[in-house]
Amino acid sequence: MSEANSGTGRVSRERRGNILLLGLDRAGKRNAFDSAMLADLALALGEYERDPDLRCAVLFAHGEHFTAGLDLMELGPKLAGGGFQYPDEGIDPFGVSRPRRSKPLIAAVQGMCWTAAIELALSADVAIAASNARFAQMEVMRGIAPAGGATVRFPQVAGWSNAMRYMLTGEEFSAEEAYRLGLVSEVVEPGQELDRAIEVAERIAKAAPLGVKATLVSANAARYEGDEASLAMLTEQLLQLMKSEDVREGVMAMMQKREPVFAGK
Numbered sequence: 001m002s003e004a005n006s007g008t009g010r011v012s013r014e015r016r017g018n019i020l021l022l023g024l025d026r027a028g029k030r031n032a033f034d035s036a037m038l039a040d041l042a043l044a045l046g047e048y049e050r051d052p053d054l055r056c057a058v059l060f061a062h063g064e065h066f067t068a069g070l071d072l073m074e075l076g077p078k079l080a081g082g083g084f085q086y087p088d089e090g091i092d093p094f095g096v097s098r099p100r101r102s103k104p105l106i107a108a109v110q111g112m113c114w115t116a117a118i119e120l121a122l123s124a125d126v127a128i129a130a131s132n133a134r135f136a137q138m139e140v141m142r143g144i145a146p147a148g149g150a151t152v153r154f155p156q157v158a159g160w161s162n163a164m165r166y167m168l169t170g171e172e173f174s175a176e177e178a179y180r181l182g183l184v185s186e187v188v189e190p191g192q193e194l195d196r197a198i199e200v201a202e203r204i205a206k207a208a209p210l211g212v213k214a215t216l217v218s219a220n221a222a223r224y225e226g227d228e229a230s231l232a233m234l235t236e237q238l239l240q241l242m243k244s245e246d247v248r249e250g251v252m253a254m255m256q257k258r259e260p261v262f263a264g265k
């Protein structure tokens with residue numbers, strides 16, 4: 001873990017087999033997002049995307065808190081003046097701009113989970129929360145609005161009235177409430193969130209990579225382009241998958257009563 005505000009690297013990387021652990025590493029500043037941390041997270045996601053050996057990534061935060069949101073003093077003026085851009089090789093962690101991530105991401109959150117934390121959890125594919133997590137989508141209390149996808153995704157998962165209650169008031173809510181709203185899929189004891197996220201990632205990493213990617217393509221097409229667009233691609237997607245080596249391996253493993261070992265081909 002690094003010091004409060006040191007160096008350009010703000011996101012730790014650790015490979016565990018086919019899994020990549022990405023840790024927000026600005027704990028001394030409550031992991032507030034400055035431009036270095038945002039750029040580094042985008043770069044780390046780009047590295048994940050391009051590495052064929054990596055099948056799942058877990059985003060977590062060092063320290064007691066996931067994030068206190070945007071560093072309004074450092075990044076705020078840059079955003080306002082159009083002075084921030086993601087690095088060319090990066091991927092937008094919020095999934096607002098393209099290119100989007102094509103491989104799965106699990107978020108493990110704890111402590112203060114303000115603004116960007118909710119938007120990152122919503123942009124991830126699975127989110128696990130510690131029971132001590134405290135959420136707030138409180139941009140309106142700073143004179144701005146959620147701009148990392150929450151206006152689209154929060155109502156999608158929680159329903160209009162639930163989402164507006166929290167986005168329009170900025171009111172804080174608990175991990176249990178986040179679970180009720182569908183923002184997170186599980187609530188665990190504090191300190192267990194990363195381990196649990198890694199367990200889920202390991203399960204995903206054992207599944208057929210092409211099947212995992214196709215699932216995300218289909219679900220994301222429905223989410224962003226509409227149900228019709230997603231339904232229209234299902235059969236072609238299946239035909240392509242049926243030609244893969246992994247389908248043969250899946251069937252063989254079933255017949256031989258063993259765990260499949262997928263190659264992603």
Ligand SMILES: C[C@H](/C=C/C(=O)SCCNC(=O)CCNC(=O)[C@H](O)C(C)(C)COP(=O)(O)OP(=O)(O)OC[C@H]1O[C@@H](n2cnc3c(N)ncnc32)[C@H](O)[C@@H]1OP(=O)(O)O)[C@H]1CC[C@H]2[C@@H]3CCC4=CC(=O)CC[C@]4(C)[C@H]3CC[C@]12C
Nearest residue numbers: 028029030032068069070071072115116139142146147148
């Ligand atoms: C819009 C999206 C986000 C908006 C926001 O996040 S608004 C809210 C900002 N956060 C706050 O106001 C919190 C401020 N902090 C506090 O109130 C307190 O610190 C605390 C209650 C959080 C903790 O209190 P504490 O007593 O425990 O600790 P302290 O002593 O106060 O703090 C310790 C230490 O930490 C420092 N600290 C804490 N919080 C911050 C902070 N927020 N910023 C800086 N520093 C902080 C504190 O000063 C102390 O330091 P010390 O040196 O010890 O004194 C945006 C989110 C992401 C954006 C998108 C990014 C990507 C994009 C790129 C584009 O090109 C287009 C736009 C966009 C998509 C962009 C859009 C906008 C976002 C979605």
